[in-house]
Amino acid sequence: MRAKTILATCAVLYFLSQVLFLVNIQFPRGYDFDEFHYVPSAKQFLQMKENQNWEHPPLGKEIMAASIALWGDRPIGWRFLSTVFGSLTLVAFYLWGLALFKSQRAALLVAGLTAVNSLLYVQARIGMLDTFMFCFTSWGLAAFTFSWNPENPAALNRRLLIFTGLMMGLATATKWSAVIPWILCLGLILLIRLLQYWKTSFGPRPSPDDWYHVSLWKGIRVRDFLLWLVALPLLVYFIPFIPLLYTEGSKKSFWDLFTMQKKMWEGQLRVVTAHPYMSTWPDWPLLKRPIWYAFDKEGEKDAFVRGVILLGNPLIMWSGVLAVLLCLRDWIAERRREAFLITAFYAALYLCWIIIPRKVSFYYYYYPAGMTLSLALAYVFHRAERTNSPKAVRNGGLLFLLACLALFIYFFPILAALRIQANTFQNWMWFRSWI
Numbered sequence: 001m002r003a004k005t006i007l008a009t010c011a012v013l014y015f016l017s018q019v020l021f022l023v024n025i026q027f028p029r030g031y032d033f034d035e036f037h038y039v040p041s042a043k044q045f046l047q048m049k050e051n052q053n054w055e056h057p058p059l060g061k062e063i064m065a066a067s068i069a070l071w072g073d074r075p076i077g078w079r080f081l082s083t084v085f086g087s088l089t090l091v092a093f094y095l096w097g098l099a100l101f102k103s104q105r106a107a108l109l110v111a112g113l114t115a116v117n118s119l120l121y122v123q124a125r126i127g128m129l130d131t132f133m134f135c136f137t138s139w140g141l142a143a144f145t146f147s148w149n150p151e152n153p154a155a156l157n158r159r160l161l162i163f164t165g166l167m168m169g170l171a172t173a174t175k176w177s178a179v180i181p182w183i184l185c186l187g188l189i190l191l192i193r194l195l196q197y198w199k200t201s202f203g204p205r206p207s208p209d210d211w212y213h214v215s216l217w218k219g220i221r222v223r224d225f226l227l228w229l230v231a232l233p234l235l236v237y238f239i240p241f242i243p244l245l246y247t248e249g250s251k252k253s254f255w256d257l258f259t260m261q262k263k264m265w266e267g268q269l270r271v272v273t274a275h276p277y278m279s280t281w282p283d284w285p286l287l288k289r290p291i292w293y294a295f296d297k298e299g300e301k302d303a304f305v306r307g308v309i310l311l312g313n314p315l316i317m318w319s320g321v322l323a324v325l326l327c328l329r330d331w332i333a334e335r336r337r338e339a340f341l342i343t344a345f346y347a348a349l350y351l352c353w354i355i356i357p358r359k360v361s362f363y364y365y366y367y368p369a370g371m372t373l374s375l376a377l378a379y380v381f382h383r384a385e386r387t388n389s390p391k392a393v394r395n396g397g398l399l400f401l402l403a404c405l406a407l408f409i410y411f412f413p414i415l416a417a418l419r420i421q422a423n424t425f426q427n428w429m430w431f432r433s434w435i
Contacts, residue, residue, distance in 0.1 A: 025080075028308065050248070082132070088139070095142045118311055149216075196212065244256075311411065314430075327379055
């Protein structure tokens with residue numbers, strides 16, 4: 001595919017999503033869910049004062065500080081760069097689809113499903129760390145997937161892996177949960193190297209369409225992997241901490257960069273007060289307990305409300321899990337590269353929450369894993385195109401996308417904080433647990 005076509009598609013996707021995310025961005029007028037924690041922290045960075053939100057790395061709050069410096073201490077200032085990073089996330093998913101399927105049609109389907117997934121829309125319009133973290137993560141995983149091609153020259157893979165390491169460092173400097181995809185990349189490289197050694201020495205050579213190949217990452221040495229995917233991300237991770245050494249009245253030294261890590265770890269393990277919208281990892285794929293980020297009353301006698309609910313598009317959420325199971329089946333039965341990578345990405349981003357030591361968890365933890373469901377669903381329709389399926393089946397992707405768009409529009413009033421009558425919000429509450 002021509003580079004000009006890809007760049008033009010990226011530009012169009014970015015522009016359209018940026019416009020969509022900015023519409024009605026001034027609502028809620030007050031803090032939206034965890035903005036209560038992060039906006040004051042961002043303003044402390046602007047004032048070079050001691051930062052009170054020490055439980056998380058600083059990069060996301062520094063980005064929000066830049067947004068406030070540009071647009072002022074008001075809703076658009078708190079959220080503007082979130083809309084930018086949300087739009088960049090959509091572009092990353094388009095490129096990720098290209099890397100997986102090597103098909104413009106499939107990549108556009110990935111982008112379309114991502115755009116109407118609701119998760120991206122809501123997260124792109126709130127000042128939260130997860131928006132920035134997953135943007136960096138999605139770009140890094142897209143680059144890593146592009147490198148998963150035995151036909152790539154070593155020079156291209158070198159640039160792709162350096163970019164992957166840079167993105168993983170930035171993602172982890174935003175929120176520690178980005179360590180999971182970083183470890184995943186390193187683990188997959190180790191797995192492939194072991195399989196390549198075993199196949200070269202003892203087994204039959206895999207086919208070119210197999211999920212790994214003896215020529216994958218040819219010319220890349222172990223020390224190169226360590227430099228680009230270990231040393232570089234660590235260096236990038238620590239750079240955003242440097243401003244914390246120069247806060248007002250601070251007497252910190254270089255070694256305090258490391259004591260900060262211990263303090264953050266202790267903060268992650270502390271007991272957190274129970275929350276009415278808390279949920280656990282088995283609930284998330286079922287949409288059992290979404291989160292009302294905001295619910296503000298307006299008008300005489302509170303006759304109207306504006307609400308923002310983090311709720312993944314039900315059609316994508318539920319059918320996407322079935323699509324992941326199909327990917328798992330195809331990886332085992334057909335050894336397909338795309339099926340393996342999608343299964344690995346989803347499983348790592350979702351199942352990691354079984355072992356991550358959090359006292360209280362929320363549906364937004366599912367945001368990264370839930371976003372990858374668009375890759376799994378695109379795989380289903382791309383798979384149909386590769387077979388001798390009827391035309392109606394091959395064109396099912398467009399019909400499915402239109403159905404998802406219809407649901408996105410249906411839920412839009414309670415995603416975008418539109419003004420609705422107070423007694424009508426329950427019209428969108430399919431289950432009592434959503435209230």
